[in-house]
Amino acid sequence: MKFLFIALICLLPAFSFAGVAKDIADDPVLESRMIHLAEKVRCLVCQSEPVSTSHSEWSQDVRNIMRDKMKAGATDQEILDMLVERFGKSVLYDPPVDNETMPLWGAPFVMLLLGGVFLYVQLKRRRSRVAEAVLTIQDEQRAATLLNESAPIQSDSSNFPHPNPDGTTSHSTKPASGQVAGYLPEGEGTNESLRGLHVKDTQA
């Protein structure tokens, strides 16, 4: 008796199904086509969910209307147009590029451009802050021996004259060929012992 009772209780879930409305088409091809299209449509009630996965009543209605239209032979584009006509372009996850949506599509490029300009200005300012190294003949000779070079280092005349960070142009009055100006970024030197020649602006 007890066993029968328990068996009966175990059977209870079988009777608990609810009579929900059918939310699926009989034709699996049509159903998958509909779901595929519904992925492109925003559920306006739940906002961050596509119509394809939303359980809202509105999304169910949209799915049903999509099925009906597909059965009636409408193309995907016709169905999307029909939705846009009623609910506006924001119903599409991938809104078309036109005058109205131009700010939306253009904004990333404007941001990129602004970032580029900012980077350019920053780099330019950084460059002008780099100090000029004025080397004496002794320094130059030391560099030459360190580099194992027989020829004396040629100064890059195109780099001259650079103003000093303090605004003076001390060496520009005497851009002698025996002077070397330049800046080698830290860690890029091929020769470790050249480190001593790297001169950076200490005021920065």
Add this chain to the structure above:
Amino acid sequence: MMRYILPLILFLILSVFLYKGLGRDTREVPSPLIGKAAPAFSLPILYEPARQFSPKEMLGRVWLLNMWASWCEACKDEHPVLMEFATRKVLPIVGVDYKDKREDGIATLKKAGDPYDTVIADVDGKAGFDYGVYGVPETYVIDKKGVIRYKQIGPVTPQNLRDTLLPLISELQAK
């Protein structure tokens, strides 16, 4: 100096955007139906299912189309506003009982009062869909030529009735 001012300016710009975003309801999507002809439909009158109503009947008059339902909570807030507005007899108000059981709709109007000149039953919501409804209440101002001139998403309040709807209605009626 610039290095202190620039972040401040950026912060202020961002603040303006965030502040504007605060008061905005993201569910309010601009209706593409404004300036377009009100979609046609033919639906039974709530009280007399044998009789049909079509927006064509309202041509030549400025009228209000109000979508509501007995299951809609926001409509309960809106209802007294419509009741008061109806006593002023400014324009015909047509109610659409959206996705509702006929008897529930009738019961609600019996209990709370009926502000509508005509009430239509849109049991399956097909007409509502054509009007771009995705939640109730929504209210449309339709002009003499049958063109939708305004769509109110969410309940009509005394404020927007006074500031937006009434000026538009009198402007349209004067035409």
